Amino acid sequence: MITRDLSYTQKVRRRSLILGGIKSLFTIVVCGKLYYLQILNKSKYGKLSDLNRTKVKILYPERGVIFDKFGIPIASNRLDYQLTIFKEKKELINRYISKLKNIIFFSQRDYQELKKNLSIKDSSDFVILKKNLTWDELEIFELVSSKFPFLFITKEKVRSYENKFIYSHVLGYVGYKNDLKEQKLNNLKFGISGLEKTFDKKLLGTDGWIKLETNSKGRIKKELNKKLAIPGENVKTNLIASMQELSHKLLKGISGAVVVLDCKSGGVNCMVSTPSFDNDEFSNGISNDKWNQLVTDESNPLLNRSISGLYSPGSTYKLITALFAIEKMGFDYSKEFYCPGHVEFGNRKFHCWKKEGHESVNLIDAIKKSCDCYFYNLAKEINIDELAKFSKKFSIGELTGIDIPDENYGLMPNSEWKIKNRNEKWQKGETLNTVIGQGFTLSTPLQITLMTARIASGKKLEPKIFKRNRYFFENLEISEKNLNFIRKSMYKVVNEYQGTAYSSKLNNKLKMAGKTGTSQVRKISKEERESGVLKNEELIYKLRDHSLFTGYAPYDNPKYAITVVAEHMGNGSKVAAPIAKKIMDFALKKYS
Amino acid sequence: MSDLIFKIKKLDWFYFSLIFFLSFVGFVMIYSATSGMEYNVLFSHSIKIILGLFVMLIVAIIDLEFWKKNAFYLYFIFMVLLIWASFYGHIGKGSRRWINFSGFYIQPSEFMKICIILTLAKFFDEKRIKETRDYFFLILPITLVLIPFGLIVSQPDLGTASMILFISFIIFFISALSWKFFASIGIGFLIIAPYLWNSLKNYQKQRILTLFNPENDPLGSGYHIIQSQIAIGSGGTFGKGWMKGTQSHLDFLPEKHTDFIFSMLGEEFGFFGTISVIGLIVLITYLTYQIVNNSKIDTFQRILGFGIISNFFFAALINMSMVIGILPIVGLPLPLVSYGGSSMLTYFIGFGLILSIKLAVDRKY
Numbered sequence: 021m022i023t024r025d026l027s028y029t030q031k032v033r034r035r036s037l038i039l040g041g042i043k044s045l046f047t048i049v050v051c052g053k054l055y056y057l058q059i060l061n062k063s064k065y066g067k068l069s070d071l072n073r074t075k076v077k078i079l080y081p082e083r084g085v086i087f088d089k090f091g092i093p094i095a096s097n098r099l100d101y102q103l104t105i106f107k108e109k110k111e112l113i114n115r116y117i118s119k120l121k122n123i124i125f126f127s128q129r130d131y132q133e134l135k136k137n138l139s140i141k142d143s144s145d146f147v148i149l150k151k152n153l154t155w156d157e158l159e160i161f162e163l164v165s166s167k168f169p170f171l172f173i174t175k176e177k178v179r180s181y182e183n184k185f186i187y188s189h190v191l192g193y194v195g196y197k198n199d200l201k202e203q204k205l206n207n208l209k210f211g212i213s214g215l216e217k218t219f220d221k222k223l224l225g226t227d228g229w230i231k232l233e234t235n236s237k238g239r240i241k242k243e244l245n246k247k248l249a250i251p252g253e254n255v256k257t258n259l260i261a262s263m264q265e266l267s268h269k270l271l272k273g274i275s276g277a278v279v280v281l282d283c284k285s286g287g288v289n290c291m292v293s294t295p296s297f298d299n300d301e302f303s304n305g306i307s308n309d310k311w312n313q314l315v316t317d318e319s320n321p322l323l324n325r326s327i328s329g330l331y332s333p334g335s336t337y338k339l340i341t342a343l344f345a346i347e348k349m350g351f352d353y354s355k356e357f358y359c360p361g362h363v364e365f366g367n368r369k370f371h372c373w374k375k376e377g378h379e380s381v382n383l384i385d386a387i388k389k390s391c392d393c394y395f396y397n398l399a400k401e402i403n404i405d406e407l408a409k410f411s412k413k414f415s416i417g418e419l420t421g422i423d424i425p426d427e428n429y430g431l432m433p434n435s436e437w438k439i440k441n442r443n444e445k446w447q448k449g450e451t452l453n454t455v456i457g458q459g460f461t462l463s464t465p466l467q468i469t470l471m472t473a474r475i476a477s478g479k480k481l482e483p484k485i486f487k488r489n490r491y492f493f494e495n496l497e498i499s500e501k502n503l504n505f506i507r508k509s510m511y512k513v514v515n516e517y518q519g520t521a522y523s524s525k526l527n528n529k530l531k532m533a534g535k536t537g538t539s540q541v542r543k544i545s546k547e548e549r550e551s552g553v554l555k556n557e558e559l560i561y562k563l564r565d566h567s568l569f570t571g572y573a574p575y576d577n578p579k580y581a582i583t584v585v586a587e588h589m590g591n592g593s594k595v596a597a598p599i600a601k602k603i604m605d606f607a608l609k610k611y612s
Numbered sequence: 613m614s615d616l617i618f619k620i621k622k623l624d625w626f627y628f629s630l631i632f633f634l635s636f637v638g639f640v641m642i643y644s645a646t647s648g649m650e651y652n653v654l655f656s657h658s659i660k661i662i663l664g665l666f667v668m669l670i671v672a673i674i675d676l677e678f679w680k681k682n683a684f685y686l687y688f689i690f691m692v693l694l695i696w697a698s699f700y701g702h703i704g705k706g707s708r709r710w711i712n713f714s715g716f717y718i719q720p721s722e723f724m725k726i727c728i729i730l731t732l733a734k735f736f737d738e739k740r741i742k743e744t745r746d747y748f749f750l751i752l753p754i755t756l757v758l759i760p761f762g763l764i765v766s767q768p769d770l771g772t773a774s775m776i777l778f779i780s781f782i783i784f785f786i787s788a789l790s791w792k793f794f795a796s797i798g799i800g801f802l803i804i805a806p807y808l809w810n811s812l813k814n815y816q817k818q819r820i821l822t823l824f825n826p827e828n829d830p831l832g833s834g835y836h837i838i839q840s841q842i843a844i845g846s847g848g849t850f851g852k853g854w855m856k857g858t859q860s861h862l863d864f865l866p867e868k869h870t871d872f873i874f875s876m877l878g879e880e881f882g883f884f885g886t887i888s889v890i891g892l893i894v895l896i897t898y899l900t901y902q903i904v905n906n907s908k909i910d911t912f913q914r915i916l917g918f919g920i921i922s923n924f925f926f927a928a929l930i931n932m933s934m935v936i937g938i939l940p941i942v943g944l945p946l947p948l949v950s951y952g953g954s955s956m957l958t959y960f961i962g963f964g965l966i967l968s969i970k971l972a973v974d975r976k977y
Contacts, residue, residue, distance in 0.1 A: 031788035032911060036918050039786065040901060043922075046929050047894060051887065053936045057845040058883040065845025069879075072842065073858045235862035 074244060075106065075145040075232045080208055081225025082177040084252030086191060086215060088261040089289065089487060095191050095216070098180035101153040101173055103161070104146045106238055109170040110138065113149065116168055123160045126150060129305050140206045143229070146174070148207060152304060170238035179209065179216075179303045183261075185296040186268045189324035190259065190288075190424065190485065192216040193302040209303065214324075214424050215255065215485055225252035256487040258287025266606055267292040270599045275587040276566075277325035278603065279469040283578035285491050286473070286481035288422070290582075290603070291466075293325040327427045330462040331585055333416065334537030334592070335390045335520075336570045337457030339475060339506055342383055344410045345398055347502045353383040359393035363452075370396045370452050371549065373538070373591075387509035388519045390536060392456050399455040404446055407454070408434035413480075413496060414471035416463050422483050430467055433460035458540055465585045468537075468570050473581035475510075476533070476572040478503050510534055511575050514597075521569065524597035530608050534571020534600065536592030539585075541565060556590040564588035569596035573604045580607055619673050624903075624970050630896050631668065631948070631963050635661045635956075637889060638949035641877055644855045645869035645951075653869070657951055664960035671964025676972040679965065680737075680912055683730040690727045691760065693720035698763045705943065707767040719954035721764045721772045726958055726965075728780060729919035731756055736787040737912035747793070753784075770816065771943040775927060782922045786915055836872075839864045840935045844878035844886070851882030869951045871943060875935045889949070890932070897925045900966055907973045917969050920962040 057065065086095035103124065105113060113134075117126060130150050137147050149171070153161070158173065165172070179194045181187065192214020196206075205227055211220035228249035233241045260280075267278040271294040280290035297314055306314075314321055323329060345351035361377035363370045372378065372392040378385075386394035412418050417432025431437075433454065435446035453459030466483060473481050478500060479493040496503075510533035513519040514526075520536040542563045544553055556564045567589035572581040582600050589595035639657060646653050679686075693711060697720045702710035710717040735753050757780040764773040785794070809817070843859035852858065857879035860868045868876045878886045904917035924947050931946040933939040945952050947959045 028788060029911060029914070032786060032914050033905065035786050035788055036901070036904070036914070039782065039918065039922065043897065043925055043929075046926075046933075047890060049938065050929055050932050050936070051890060053933075053938055054844070054878070054883060054886050054890075057841060057936060058847055058878065058886065059849060061845050062848035065842050066848065068842045069846035069859050069864075072839075072864050073862050233858075233862070236864045241862065 073233050073235070075234050075240075076143060077146050077174075077230050077232060078142065078144045078205060078207075079228040079230055079246070079249040080176055080205070081227055081249040082251040083179050083194070083209075083225065084219075084223040084254045086223075086255045086257060088257060088259045088264075089287070090260070091256075092261045094183065094187055094257075094259065094261055094264075095179065095181055097177040100151055100176050100178040101158055102151045102176060103149040103153060104172055104174040105149050106170040106234075107145050107147050109238070110147070112170060113138075113147075116171060117149070120161075120168075123164070124150060124153070124157045127307070129307055133305065137206060142206050148174070151178075172238070172240070181300040181303070183265065184298045184300045186264055186292070187259075188214075188296045188299040188302075189293040189326065190214055190264075190291045191299060192424070193299040195303060195305075212302075213426070215257065217425055218423050219255050219486070223252040223255060226250040257485050258282060258285065258289055258487050259291070259485065260289045260607075260611070262610065263290040263603065263607055264292060267599075267603055268294065268296070270602055271586070274589060274595070275319050275325070276585045276589075276596075277329060277465040277583075278585075278599070279326050279465045279583050280603065280607070281469050281473045281481065281483055281581045283473050283477045283481070283572060283581050285488070286483050286493065287487060288483050288485045289580065289607075291324075291326045291485070293323070293329070295319050295321040297321045324424075324426065325465060325585065327420075327422055327424065327464050327466050329464060329585070330428060330430060331465070331566055331568065332459070332461055332539040333457040333463045333468055334539040334566075334568050335392075335457055336468055336471075336535045336537035336568055336583075336592075337416070337461065337463075338387060338390065338395055338455070339510070339535055340411050340414055340416065340471065341395055341398065341402070341407070341455040342387055342509070343475070343498065343502060343506050344402070344407050346383070346505060347498055348406060348410060349401060351383075351398070351401075353505060356380045356382045357386075357394045357397045359391050361393070363393045363396040365396065365400070365452055366449055368449055369549075370449075371544075375553075384505070384509045384512065387506075387535070388512040388516060390513075390520045395455045396452045399452045400448075402451055402455060404451045404454060405434045405436070407451075408432045408437075413498075414474050415467050416461070416471060418467075420464075420466055420470050420483050422466060423486050427466070428464050430464055431460060431462040457537060465583045468568070468585075469581050469583035472534075472570045472572055472583065473578075475503060475506055476578035476581055507533055507575070510571065514571065515575075520593045521571070521597040523593065524569075524601040526573065526601060526605055526608065528605060528608050530574035531576075532571050532573035532601070532604050533575045534569055534582075534597070536597055537568030537570070538591040539566035539568055541588070561588050565590055567595040568592045569600045571597075571600055571604070573608060579611075580604065616673065619971055622971060622974055623669075623672060624899075624967055627896070627899055627903075627963075627967065627970070628665075628668075630892065630899070631960075632665060634889075634892055634896070635664065635948045637877075637892075638873070638946075638951075640854070641873050641880075641949060642869050642951050644857070644880060645860065645873065645876060647855065647861065653951065660953055660956055664957055667957060668960040668964040668967070671961050672967035672971065674968065676913065676965075676968045679730055679916075679968070680734055683727070683734040687727040687731045687756070690720050690723050693718075694724055694760055694763055697721070698767055701767075707769045709764075709767045709769050709772075717953065719772075721760070721767070721769060721776075722954040722958045723961075724760045724764075725772075725776055725779060725923060726920070726961055728757060728760065728776060729783065729916060729923065729962075730965075732780065732783045732787075733912050733915035733919060736783070736915055737910075750789075750793075753780075769943070774942065775923070775930075775944065778926065779919060779923045782926075783915060783919045786918045786922075836866050836941060837935075837937050839866070840872055840875040841937055843872075843875040844936060847879040847882040847885070849882050850884050851878070851880045854880050856880060870945050871931065871941075871950065872935055873950050874932050874946050877949075878935075886932075893925065893928050897921055903966060903970045903973065907969065910972075913969045913972065917966055920965055924959055924962060 082097055085093050088094050194209040194216050195212045197210050211217040228247040230246040231244040233244050267290050278292045282289055346353050358380050359378040361372050361375050378389055378391040381391050381394055411432045417430050438446045478496050481493055514521045514532050514534050521534055526532050567586040569592045570583040572578045584596040584600045586595040642657050697711045701708045702712050704710050709719050732753055739749055761773050761776055843865050859865045859879050860876040865872050900921040904914050907913040927947050931944050934941050945955055
């Protein structure tokens with residue numbers, strides 16, 4: 021019995037040893053795997069665990085604020101609330117959007133932008149699902165947010181223009197760049213036009229990032245590390261907000277432009293172009309429909325008429341002609357010509373705007389009354405090439421160097437130009453048209469303003485929107501006596517009876533000097549002359565003359581130079597001059 | 613009375629302190645898992661440890677003969693409770709396995725493990741089977757295993773059920789049954805394996821398949837294995853520090869205070885921590901082998917001792933294998949470390965029995 025038991029016990033013992041062996045093996049396998057995981061692959065799993073918990077968010081810089089001359093912000097930033105999702109949870113997006121559709125509006129543009137953001141690989145671990153959340157959307161989302169893990173609200177400062185339309189051309193707008201090489205910042209908006217474009221580098225700032233720790237449910241637990249974004253620098257301009265607003269208001273319903281320059285610094289105090297567009301809408305992403313509508317609009321709202329709109333300078337150009345005659349030709353300004361209403365030259369008749377004529381006038385009266393015949397007679401002696409060269413001193417046909425993009429050269433014709441472009445010799449008759457600002461000559465409202473400002477100051481002013489603290493300008497190298505003569509004649513235009521802008525003289529002891537202009541859009545035929553020229557109101561809108569006025573004030577100490585262009589509004593004294601008067605009245609009352 | 617003092621004096625206090633230390637590791641990990649904030653969890657776990665240690669002492673002091681004598685009755689009592697739990701019990705974690713005793717939830721299936729070990733030890737001690745013709749008698753122990761197994765599978769609690777089958781198998785093995793027996797079981801298993809596979813639920817199949825390629829389904833059933841491996845791997849040599857595990861504290865690790873507590877330990881204490889705990893478990897197992905092998909003749913003591921320690925050892929290593937991706941994930945806690953009532957109490961009772969064996973062995977000499 022005992023021996024049998026012993027052998028059985030031994031068997032049990034042997035089995036237990038086998039079992040112990042199995043256990044040892046098992047232990048070795050487990051330890052081996054632990055060694056593999058924790059020693060050999062520590063860095064791999066360490067990285068994976070960091071990827072799990074840390075999320076990097078790009079911090080976009082706040083764009084610099086743009087101020088007017090007196091420190092009023094004219095382009096600032098607002099807080100934008102955005103719906104953001106973890107990039108690694110992309111697969112949730114479609115389901116979430118279909119669930120959220122009822123409480124949050126997703127436009128076609130939102131979808132497009134989302135698609136773009138998903139296709140671009142940037143260093144951010146987040147993707148913006150929807151921008152520009154409204155308060156209502158925010159409130160409702162807060163109530164249901166727990167049902168949407170990995171989705172949360174982020175805030176960002178984005179460009180906002182409170183005075184939409186008023187500054188659209190001069191400030192421009194911001195938007196995405198498509199040809200962006202550095203695509204790590206796919207939500208960064210750049211200046212696309214206007215000042216925003218010129219000073220983009222300054223305004224942009226530097227981006228930063230923030231490293232967040234999140235849990236498996238997508239809740240952010242803490243900030244681990246960050247490099248704050250550096251906001252863009254602010255930009256101070258010479259623009260005067262109140263003047264800009266008033267000008268915009270006065271041009272209501274009119275296609276046109278107002279430019280005001282500071283006669284001392286060359287600073288642009290006002291630059292308005294109408295019709296305008298909503299630059300705030302542009303910056304937030306404009307819909308395709310709206311864009312097409314703007315592009316095909318015949319009144320061309322996207323055009324900055326102040327610097328890109330081309331107009332015949334009309335009679336405002338007579339100032340240059342007159343100055344050229346007395347300065348460069350030694351012309352005696354007391355010389356009188358008789359104006360019967362027209363002048364015959366070659367086998368053509370050149371008409372004065374006043375059919376019955378001005379009778380006998382000298383140069384100063386010719387400017388005051390804007391007599392065309394006087395200048396036709398003057399033109400007979402004028403060499404077009406020299407006049408063209410002289411005109412460039414006043415930036416006619418030259419870039420002014422304004423600090424926003426898309427400025428137009430305009431056109432100051434000369435004989436060389438004629439051959440090159442029309443393949444014809446210059447005709448003397450064409451000089452007659454040129455001296456009164458009709459014909460080939462084209463200029464922008466800014467060029468005309470700069471001309472006036474240079475006459476008023478006698479200096480080679482350069483127009484700048486950016487506010488400089490120090491400036492220096494060369495003299496025009498034109499005798500002060502002759503400049504004074506032109507200034508005096510401009511004074512008479514506004515302040516003396518029979519002056520073309522007499523009805524627009526200021527309600528102020530300070531006086532304005534100026535010149536009206538009418539920019540012809542069509543040619544008047546011989547038959548029409550004979551049967552009587554049609555009045556502007558009788559023409560279809562597109563054929564009506566543009567109304568121009570340029571001037572400066574105060575007369576004895578020039579501060580502001582102004583040009584008003586009102587398209588298809590008839591002669592200068594009727595529409596443009598009264599607008600200029602109102603702006604000057606306002607400016608002189610408020611700022612002197 | 614003098615007997616009692618003698619027993620307390622002769623008790624293997626070193627062994628006792630190892631058990632206490634392992635459960636203390638559990639407390640430390642659960643403290644971290646709750647970030648030291650959920651006092652009710654911590655309090656309840658401490659109470660369970662203290663109660664467990666106390667029960668272990670009581671069991672150790674009671675004469676081993678008592679357990680041997682009453683093994684079948686205990687089996688019967690817990691069988692009744694198991695049946696009750698399986699049909700009328702409280703449902704938790706997706707299966708009906710709990711009985712509510714005025715606020716205390718107990719899980720009869722856990723206690724059934726000890727009862728089966730006791731019963732089988734008693735059976736093989738009394739009815740030694742050496743000849744093939746004795747195999748007829750095996751019907752009884754096999755039935756004793758299969759009835760609770762069937763009940764637990766029906767709850768359904770595959771983890772506990774397969775553990776019972778596995779331990780019973782080990783006891784059959786220890787009991788020196790002929791190799792032919794195991795060969796025939798093996799062949800039988802191969803024959804029914806396809807049917808068994810088909811009877812598994814889809815998610816269970818998925819878990820087994822995921823084991824071979826967790827990256828195949830990183831957000832589905834592979835997620836837990838991947839996150840657990842990341843937790844353990846990222847712990848490195850010395851870990852991220854107590855309460856500083858990111859995988860666990862940011863909830864990437866599932867079930868961190870129960871089945872995946874070892875992953876958390878690996879993350880916070882590194883290779884050093886995991887190897888230390890394995891070392892502790894191996895040491896306890898080794899000491900148990902010594903105790904049991906000292907009992908030269910008593911087969912009941914041997915089978916009981918090996919059964920209990922194998923239950924503990926394999927549960928521990930299978931749990932670890934699960935969380936490091938060697939075995940499929942079945943609900944199985946890490947003995948004495950994971951948060952959990954009945955299973956922990958079962959292990960304490962088991963160690964009580966081993967201490968009792970030690971006292972019985974010592975008394976003989």
